[in-house]
Amino acid sequence: MAEKTRERIVATALRLFKERGFEATTMRAIAAEAGVSVGNAYYYFSSKEQLIQAYYDRAQDEHEAACRELLAVERSFAGRLGGALRAWVRVSEPYHEFAAKFFKHAAEPSNPLSPFSAESAPARESSIAIYREVVEGSADRMDSELRAELPELLWLLSMGVVLFWVHDTSPGCERTYRLIDRVVPLVDRLVALSNLPGLRGVARDFIDVVRELRG
Numbered sequence: 001m002a003e004k005t006r007e008r009i010v011a012t013a014l015r016l017f018k019e020r021g022f023e024a025t026t027m028r029a030i031a032a033e034a035g036v037s038v039g040n041a042y043y044y045f046s047s048k049e050q051l052i053q054a055y056y057d058r059a060q061d062e063h064e065a066a067c068r069e070l071l072a073v074e075r076s077f078a079g080r081l082g083g084a085l086r087a088w089v090r091v092s093e094p095y096h097e098f099a100a101k102f103f104k105h106a107a108e109p110s111n112p113l114s115p116f117s118a119e120s121a122p123a124r125e126s127s128i129a130i131y132r133e134v135v136e137g138s139a140d141r142m143d144s145e146l147r148a149e150l151p152e153l154l155w156l157l158s159m160g161v162v163l164f165w166v167h168d169t170s171p172g173c174e175r176t177y178r179l180i181d182r183v184v185p186l187v188d189r190l191v192a193l194s195n196l197p198g199l200r201g202v203a204r205d206f207i208d209v210v211r212e213l214r215g
Contacts, residue, residue: 006044009034010058013051018098022048022105052102052113055095056123062091067130077138078188081154084134085161085180089173092165096173103166115159128155143194150191157187 012034016025027048031041045051066087074080092099105113112119132151142150161183165176 005034005036005040006054009036009041009044010051010054013045013048014055014095014098017102022052022102049112049119053119053123056115056120057126059092059095060123060126063088064126064130066091067133071133071137075137075139077135077140077142077191078184080134080138081131081187082180082184084130085158085184086177088158088161089165089176089180093173096165099166115162124155127158128152131155131158140188140192141195142191146191146194154187157183 009030013025013030016030016033020029025048027041027045028038030048030051031038034041045054063084067084070083070087071080074083105111106115108114109116111117114120115124128151131154134154135147135150161176161180164179165173168176170176
């Protein structure tokens with residue numbers, strides 16, 4: 001019963017955020033639409049921001065489930081990466097309109113709703129874990145140091161895809177799918193080159209730069 005109430009509040013909040021905007025939607029309005037008291041709504045979620053974090057968690061669970069069958073059978077790095085990125089776009093489609101309105105909040109570096117914030121760490125780590133599975137289950141050869149750093153780099157790549165997707169107004173987000181189809185072979189080629197003796201030094205220099213930027 002409690003879990004159903006929680007899910008109803010989340011679903012109602014997402015609908016109202018999409019219809020009215022994040023700022024204009026109050027916890028009182030969410031509670032009224034969900035058929036619960038304001039106190040009950042606050043019992044499950046102390047703020048609207050917590051409702052967005054619940055959306056992040058739900059979207060992450062859906063992405064993981066959508067990737068499961070592909071990652072169980074596909075062994076090529078490109079196939080695994082492309083499949084994971086396309087699965088994210090597919091499961092996120094119902095939230096596209098909401099995301100376009102909400103993105104300005106998530107794009108603020110100091111906002112707790114940013115995917116890079118401490119508050120978003122659980123969803124971020126779960127997403128990185130998917131890309132870790134993409135890398136670890138791949139049969140392709142690659143530089144060992146790059147293999148260790150690649151999951152986080154692929155997550156950053158996925159954030160670029162998200163940004164493109166948010167602004168994609170093409171039918172069925174076909175431009176985002178085309179972007180994935182163009183970018184994945186390039187990443188695959190770069191990863192393969194990292195294993196060549198003459199380019200391992202370049203790969204390590206790149207990894208050092210990433211580590212420095214990460215702080």
